Amino acid sequence: MTNIAFVGTGYVADYYMTTLQNYPELTLKGVWDRDPKRLRQFCAFYAVEPYNGLEDLLHDSTIDIVVNLTTPESHFTVNRAALNAGKHVYCEKPLALSVEEAETLAFLAERKSLLLCSAPANGLSDAFALTRALMEKGEIGRPNLVYAEMDDGPVFRGNWQQWRSRSGAPWPGLHEFEVGCTLEHAGYSLSWLYGLFGPIVHVAASSALTFRDKGVGSHPLGPDFSVGCLTFRSGVIARLTSGLAAPRDRSMTILGDRGAITIRDLWDNRSAITLLRNYRRTLLDILTDGLENKLGRKLPVRFERGRSVRYPKQEQIAQVPPYPSKIDFARGIQAQAEGIRSGQAPVFSGRVSLHLTEVILALSNGLHDHTVKNLP
Numbered sequence: 107m108t109n110i111a112f113v114g115t116g117y118v119a120d121y122y123m124t125t126l127q128n129y130p131e132l133t134l135k136g137v138w139d140r141d142p143k144r145l146r147q148f149c150a151f152y153a154v155e156p157y158n159g160l161e162d163l164l165h166d167s168t169i170d171i172v173v174n175l176t177t178p179e180s181h182f183t184v185n186r187a188a189l190n191a192g193k194h195v196y197c198e199k200p201l202a203l204s205v206e207e208a209e210t211l212a213f214l215a216e217r218k219s220l221l222l223c224s225a226p227a228n229g230l231s232d233a234f235a236l237t238r239a240l241m242e243k244g245e246i247g248r249p250n251l252v253y254a255e256m257d258d259g260p261v262f263r264g265n266w267q268q269w270r271s272r273s274g275a276p277w278p279g280l281h282e283f284e285v286g287c288t289l290e291h292a293g294y295s296l297s298w299l300y301g302l303f304g305p306i307v308h309v310a311a312s313s314a315l316t317f318r319d320k321g322v323g324s325h326p327l328g329p330d331f332s333v334g335c336l337t338f339r340s341g342v343i344a345r346l347t348s349g350l351a352a353p354r355d356r357s358m359t360i361l362g363d364r365g366a367i368t369i370r371d372l373w374d375n376r377s378a379i380t381l382l383r384n385y386r387r388t389l390l391d392i393l394t395d396g397l398e399n400k401l402g403r404k405l406p407v408r409f410e411r412g413r414s415v416r417y418p419k420q421e422q423i424a425q426v427p428p429y430p431s432k433i434d435f436a437r438g439i440q441a442q443a444e445g446i447r448s449g450q451a452p453v454f455s456g457r458v459s460l461h462l463t464e465v466i467l468a469l470s471n472g473l474h475d476h477t478v479k480n481l482p
Contacts, residue, residue: 108443112137114175115148120271125436151273164191199293212460224459227438229297233377246362252344259354262320286328288470308337313472382412457482
């Protein structure tokens with residue numbers, strides 16, 4: 107058994123509660139939140155124990171992993187306090203809001219022989235495993251180019267002020283608009299990109315605030331759009347777009363010498379995946395192209411190129427939150443717990459988490475010519 111405790115009981119905490127049931131070996135000993143009302147609401151809904159304060163939680167000798175689900179500006183402070191208390195840490199992305207702070211955390215964890223891991227866990231998904239298996243079999247040959255989209259749609263035009271989690275937490279829309287969509291979302295693509303292609307050595311990025319009126323008054327807003335060209339040490343090139351304006355698209359297309367793989371939704375633990383071999387057009391492609399040429403316009407539907415790939419049969423499929431966040435959030439904590447027991451650090455820990463944090467910050471800040479210095 108591995109004992110864990112949550113710091114922060116906001117919107118995302120419900121996603122973790124939904125997926126904790128997939129891992130009975132993880133025991134939630136208690137939770138704490140700086141908002142007493144929210145803490146009471148969460149504990150009543152899930153029948154979990156509250157701590158009297160952060161220090162109370164950190165001094166609990168039975169806790170193995172502190173799960174940091176606070177807002178980004180609190181990540182560094184909470185992470186450092188937990189590491190100094192001798193706890194392993196699993197943190198929502200990003201690790202910190204500066205490269206210097208992220209370095210401090212990574213080096214502190216190393217000195218104390220603790221595991222510091224970072225979300226998101228979608229890089230551990232069934233969809234990722236299937237994609238990697240296809241690539242290892244050589245289905246598309248050598249990968250050369252990747253198009254990754256992380257557009258969540260113009261949520262600021264929706265009724266987001268009324269959105270609530272299962273236990274009643276409001277969606278932190280204002281805060282997301284303030285810190286910018288890249289800090290919140292780029293990690294979902296980067297976890298895949300790193301897992302498939304390894305370290306990133308160079309970032310050429312641009313970011314901007316394109317929609318200044320989001321109905322939140324005069325609050326300072328972060329960038330709602332970024333685009334970056336990532337160069338990997340392996341030679342692969344990827345273009346990653348993050349935004350809160352374009353229609354929702356969280357797909358990834360990997361182009362290789364002998365074909366392409368398309369993952370429809372990186373937020374889906376078992377996303378639809380299509381494989382296009384040798385770039386040969388299917389009968390559906392031929393008929394669609396012929397009909398569009400005859401009509402003189404594009405059809406109002408989009409067909410994936412290639413054939414659908416089936417998942418291997420599994421005895422049990424992980425429980426995930428409903429659409430759109432169909433991610434097994436607790437899988438990252440489980441991987442960390444396994445790493446603690448085995449002595450083998452999981453993929454997204456330590457120097458890798460630091461590496462990805464540096465890349466996320468380069469994208470969000472729109473650094474045009476950034477050579478990544480923290481390589482795992």
